Amino acid sequence: MNAATATTTDHLPVVVIGAGPTGLAAAAHLVDRGLEPLVLEAGERAGAAVRGWGHVRLFSTWGEVTDPAAEKLLAPTGWVKPDPATYPTGGDWADRYLQPLADTLGDRVRTGLRVTGVSRSGRDRIVDADRGARPFTVHVAHADGREERITARAVIDASGTWSTPGPAGGDGLPALGERASADRISYRVPDLRDPATRARYAGRRTAVIGSGASAFTALALLAELAKSDDGAGTHATWILRRGISGSTFGGGAADQLPARGALGLAAKAAVDAGHADAVTGFRTDAVERDAEGRLVLVAEDGRRSDPVDELVVLTGFRPDLTFLDELRLGLDERLQAPVALAPLIDPNQHSCGTVYPHGVKELSHPEEGVYLVGMKSYGRAPTFLALTGYEQVRSVVAAIAGDRASAERVELVLPETGVCGGAGLFDEAPREGSASEDGGCCAPVPALVPPGTAAPAPSCGS
Structure with missing residues (x-):
C-alpha cells in the first residue's frame, strides 16, 4: 500500500471476507500487527463452510491446521491446543479451534452478513483518477434484507469456494434438466449419520459423478450403507468422465499417505463387491426423468444411464468472483487464480506437495490492497493446504502493515507428499476440461475419510 493511501485510510479496518480457517488466521495476524480487522461471515x-462437512475427517493433523498467530491470540484465554498428532473432523476443527478463535476476536467478527460487492469509494472499475488513494467500499446484505456499506483500507477475500460446487455438465455448465431436478441432486458427500439423509439413500440407486476423494468417500459410504441392516437394495452408479486405469483409485497401498490410499481402495472395493457399477467416458449432457420420475443421465455421445433415484455431483469447486466485478483483478484465464500464482498450482504439473510456498508477490493484483487468499486464491485448482493459507495471510498482512521484508520472506517449508505428485498419478494424458472437475491429483478441501478408516496421514486436504 503506497504512502498516499496509508495517510488517508490507515484509520480504517481491514475487511476480511469469510470466518473460515484462513480468514480467521488473517484476523489474528492483523491483531498481532496492531491493525484492526473486521471479519464478515455469511x-x-x-x-x-467447514461445518458443512463436519462429519468427515481431515487427512491433516491438528498440528497442521492451526495458525501460530491464532494460537498466540488464544493462549491467554485458557484455550488448550488439541493433541497435534491426532486428526480432527470438520466439526472438531470448527468447534475446538475456529469458534474459540472467533469468540476471542469478539465483535471484530460479524456473522450473517453476505458481501454483495467490493469497489473503490467513488470509483467504478473504469476510473483511474486518484484511484489508489481511495478506500475500499464493501457492500453487505443482512439476513433480513437490510443493506450496509463498510469502508476499508484493504480487503482480504478468504471466502473460499465451498458455496460454488461444480455442476454435473461435462462442459462446465449445468446439464440440461439439472436445475429442474434439484430436488434429487446433492453437491455434497451425504452425511449418513443423519436419519433423514440416511433414509434418502437407503435401499435406493444413486449416481455419483466425480473421481476425486469426495467421490471415493461417497462410494465407500454408500457401500457401507448397502451392507447395513437398513440398507438392503442400496446401489451406486459411478459416473467417470474418463476411463479407468491404474491411477483411477490413487496410489493404493503404495501411497505414502495411507488414509488417502485406503480411501481409493475402499472405492475400488465397493465396485469389486458389486455395490457400485462404474460407467466410464461419460460426460453428462442432460438429466431427464423417466415415467416413474427417476433420473436418467444422458451423455454427450448419446448414451443413457440406467434410472437412478438420487444424484450426487462431486466435480470440484470454483470461486465466486461476481461481487468483485468492480475491482481490477489479474486472474489466469484458465484456473481463475492470480496470474503469478497460476503456474505454481497448475494441477497438471503440481501436487500440494510441490507447490512452492508463496505470499504477497504471487497474490497481488493490479488493484492494490485487495487479496484473494486461501482456497479462493487457487481458483479451480484443488490441491490446497491449510498451512499454505496461513503463510499467505502472514505475508499479506505484513505487506498491509508496511513490512515488505517480512512480506517477501518465505517462512513455510512444505514436505513432499509421496505419490501425491508422483508419476503414478500421471500415467495418462492430462484430463480434459477443468483440472479440478474430478477432484484433481490430490484430495480437495475437505479431505474426506470414511467413518471407521484407520487414523490418516497428513495430506493435501486441509
Missing part, C-alpha cells in the same frame, strides 16, 4: 457461526 453464515450464522464461524467456520460455516
Whole structure:
C-alpha cells in the first residue's frame, strides 16, 4: 500500500471476507500487527463452510491446521491446543479451534452478513483518477434484507469456494434438466449419520459423478450403507468422465499417505463387491426423468444411464468472483487464480506437495490492497493446504502493515507428499476440461475419510 493511501485510510479496518480457517488466521495476524480487522461471515457461526462437512475427517493433523498467530491470540484465554498428532473432523476443527478463535476476536467478527460487492469509494472499475488513494467500499446484505456499506483500507477475500460446487455438465455448465431436478441432486458427500439423509439413500440407486476423494468417500459410504441392516437394495452408479486405469483409485497401498490410499481402495472395493457399477467416458449432457420420475443421465455421445433415484455431483469447486466485478483483478484465464500464482498450482504439473510456498508477490493484483487468499486464491485448482493459507495471510498482512521484508520472506517449508505428485498419478494424458472437475491429483478441501478408516496421514486436504 503506497504512502498516499496509508495517510488517508490507515484509520480504517481491514475487511476480511469469510470466518473460515484462513480468514480467521488473517484476523489474528492483523491483531498481532496492531491493525484492526473486521471479519464478515455469511453464515450464522464461524467456520460455516467447514461445518458443512463436519462429519468427515481431515487427512491433516491438528498440528497442521492451526495458525501460530491464532494460537498466540488464544493462549491467554485458557484455550488448550488439541493433541497435534491426532486428526480432527470438520466439526472438531470448527468447534475446538475456529469458534474459540472467533469468540476471542469478539465483535471484530460479524456473522450473517453476505458481501454483495467490493469497489473503490467513488470509483467504478473504469476510473483511474486518484484511484489508489481511495478506500475500499464493501457492500453487505443482512439476513433480513437490510443493506450496509463498510469502508476499508484493504480487503482480504478468504471466502473460499465451498458455496460454488461444480455442476454435473461435462462442459462446465449445468446439464440440461439439472436445475429442474434439484430436488434429487446433492453437491455434497451425504452425511449418513443423519436419519433423514440416511433414509434418502437407503435401499435406493444413486449416481455419483466425480473421481476425486469426495467421490471415493461417497462410494465407500454408500457401500457401507448397502451392507447395513437398513440398507438392503442400496446401489451406486459411478459416473467417470474418463476411463479407468491404474491411477483411477490413487496410489493404493503404495501411497505414502495411507488414509488417502485406503480411501481409493475402499472405492475400488465397493465396485469389486458389486455395490457400485462404474460407467466410464461419460460426460453428462442432460438429466431427464423417466415415467416413474427417476433420473436418467444422458451423455454427450448419446448414451443413457440406467434410472437412478438420487444424484450426487462431486466435480470440484470454483470461486465466486461476481461481487468483485468492480475491482481490477489479474486472474489466469484458465484456473481463475492470480496470474503469478497460476503456474505454481497448475494441477497438471503440481501436487500440494510441490507447490512452492508463496505470499504477497504471487497474490497481488493490479488493484492494490485487495487479496484473494486461501482456497479462493487457487481458483479451480484443488490441491490446497491449510498451512499454505496461513503463510499467505502472514505475508499479506505484513505487506498491509508496511513490512515488505517480512512480506517477501518465505517462512513455510512444505514436505513432499509421496505419490501425491508422483508419476503414478500421471500415467495418462492430462484430463480434459477443468483440472479440478474430478477432484484433481490430490484430495480437495475437505479431505474426506470414511467413518471407521484407520487414523490418516497428513495430506493435501486441509
